Amino acid sequence: MALELVGRATAPDTDSPLSIRGLTVSYGEKPAVFSVDVSFRPGQMTAIVGPNGAGKSTLLKAALGIIRPLSGQITSYGRPLHEGRARIAYVPQRASVDWDFPARVLDVVMMGLTRELGLLGRVRASHRARATACLDRVGMAGFAHRQIGQLSGGQQQRVFLARALAQEADLYLLDEPFAGVDAATEKAIIAVLHGLRAEGKTVIAVHHDLATVAEYFDRVFLINTTAIVEGPVAEVFTPEQLQIAYGGRLALAQMGGAAAG
Amino acid sequence: MLWDALTLQLGYNATLVTLGATMLGVGAGATGTYLYLGKRALVSDAISHATLPGVVLGFMVMVALGGEGRFLPGLMLGAALSAGLGLLAVTGLTTRTRLHEDAAIGAVLSVFFGFGVVLLTVVQVMDAGRQAGLETFLLGATAGMLRDEALTIAAGGAVVLALVRLLHRPMILVAFDPEYAVGQGMRLARVDLAMMGLALAITVTGLKVVGLVLIVALLIIPPVAARFWSERAGHVVMIAGAIGGVAGYLGAAVSATAPDLPTGPLIVLAAFALFVLSLLMAPGRGVLAAALRHLRFQRRVHLRQGLLALAAGQPVYEPLTLRLMRRAGLARADGVATETGRAMAARARLDERRWQILRSDPAFEAAAARYDGLTPLDEVLTGDQIAALDRGLGPEGAV
């Protein structure tokens, strides 16, 4: 068994839409993410995969600066991340939001246009049209004036995705986009994401379902507190790597179905 | 003078007040713990402010019935009734509307208090001079406290304590995990009622000593302070009671030494002083202890990361890591490893590789769960087990 520590680049990778070096995040005294190095490839769909509590969401949030890491450097297209926010769209977990908030579906999608509208910019018909087009793309065209609390889980997820689409970013970061959604929504979302890839955009998603990794994604990043491996699904999504990531707890049957080989 | 006060030699009245305040403090500290642990500390603020209309109405009723109007148990009854109504309003707003608990508390607190203020001025209008003395319930006034009043207060505190002892288990369970408690067959509404009822009793009892604006302090500060000293709920309750009692004692005693030292505020400030002490000094959760632990932890993380980088042949680039490694004699100023550094780096790399093997082997599942990037393997496995692991490592094997 040949094991490699994930290598470190010494110069910032200008091609990579998201490059993480030496990231460590801890809650109290327990590291949730330890010394992670990974450079995601552009124009591809990468899944971030690992057992529960492996630090997947934490990784995303720390990369975006939502939580403070203990150490680490994050770059996007060779520049520090905070300089490149205009090209990055984030779709958080649904649970982070109070769905009782007084907002309609269209209002939420329009939040994606904030960067353009600024503080006092007037909302024109063209902005509304763009937001509606994004709703259309996720299959929620008729819901523009619905109060968000009245939506189902899958519908809420699609609204979040529409909001991200409105940002017209180059890199899309999603945290468990398929958790708790119905089959139709899952199909709709994956269609949108593949569409983004066809346009040359980069998609990185924390993904919880091993069975669909090979079908949905091009590359996979395995993590369990530390980085295990990153690469094309065919190469690295193997029983051996999964053993390491999941600590031998994975049933052989699961792996047989999961590893594309 | 201060010494006399602390040893209860300042006279009958002062001693009464001090003992009453102590009893009150113990009861308040203990009761408040359940609210605090259940994350509902500020409900006591709503309860206390909602007593005002009841106190004034009680006064008005007693005057109308021909009495003096300032009969303490009567006023306490009025206080309890209107505070009870306030509690119902908070629950009603939280459960039947989309408003959250903090909004309900704030609304009830201010509206009931505002209405109480209106009633106060009504009393003023109806009979100038009679309301003097009712305002003392806002901030407390222990000067000239009657023996019976002090005894009532001490008795109130004692009764609450007895009930706390009785109802401790259900209240703790509900404070920690209400859904589980319901699953265990407990009647949530009843336990809630008990908790709130006790808080109400303390509030009403403490009106004369510390006043309604400050009684909330005695229900919140001692439990918060006590939390620093123990991880066991039962102990927190007891420590909170002790802190409350000490605060009551100190505050009342000191206030007896001079006429312009009001009792209520002094008790609260004594409690706050004990809180600051706990916050800083407590060995487990205290700030100083935590800061030391964090610094140590940060150092371990950075050294480990740095060593692993060195082992992979990369220079260290993060400034803090570099500094720590230089200080530990593991690297030179330019980021290149020293002899010791190289040795330790090799050891770290070996440790890391052993961990990777362990994590992929189902036989070591329990040990694998302890992996966190920092713990060295020899803390988890015996020498023999590590040797067995090495045999699977291949020729590069052990150092």
Next chain:
Amino acid sequence: MGQDFVMLSLTPLLIGIAAAVACALPGNFLLLRRQALIGDAISHVVLPGIVAGFLVTGMVATGPMMLGAAAAALVAVILIEVIRRLGRIEPGAAMGVVFTAMFAAGVLLLEQSAASGVHLDVQHALYGNLESLIWLDGYGWGALTDPKALAGLPPELGRMVAVLLCTVLFIAVLWRPLVIATFDEGFARAMGIPTAILGLALVAVAALAAVAAFDAVGSIIVIAMFICPPASARLMTDRLGRQVAWSVVFATLSAVLGYVLAGYGPLWLGYDNAVSAAGMIATVSGVILGGAALFGPRRQSVSRADATSLASTLAE
């Protein structure tokens, strides 16, 4: 009405309305962020701030007192945050510890300073004295166009209107980032919105309104103004813009009805004196909230997603 009204009631009414609206506006966001009780904290620490201001400068003048109040609010917010983080204490308890201790310190200082001869009325601090903010130079409706009479307007009016304008400006200009940060903090931060500073600014604006309103309605009733009109508005509509509008309507209504009932109510019932205007304003705002809770069209929670259990299963 006429003459008497202008001299005795016009300015208190205007000040009351301005105070109520200035508090209701930021109150909308505090409510949505579940920070309603920060109003509780701020209003309790205004007292020690005022006492400190007056002790430091030796005079019962508004300038130093208001500066003291503002400083106290700042100190309180910082202390609460420090205690919350250092001690890992939940926000409500942290607030309770800080504001009760500061209030106690304020009362202590007050009692001590009473010996020095200058008198600050604690009751006044608790529930204000709106009825006394009259316009002695307001001889009639004509006085509104008379510069000499206008010069004699109570200074509290100008202050309150200025603060009201500040809050309106703040909410209007920062509307978008406020809404986004309140709705979804993670997303807002990912977009680069400085949510921590924004939150602090919101609290600062609320504190400003509380300090200015202190004169009119005292410290504790300010809480009613922060919470009741926005809460009532929340139960009336699902749209934030309309909620804010409703809150302004309810705030104004509370102020006007409250003042009128307090001032004229006893007269109508045959008594001579007025009752506390501030108390009545709070009471009316509470009655309105009660009405909204019983009959408001959007009083029920409609959310289908059970946020809490979802959070525990998805969070890492």
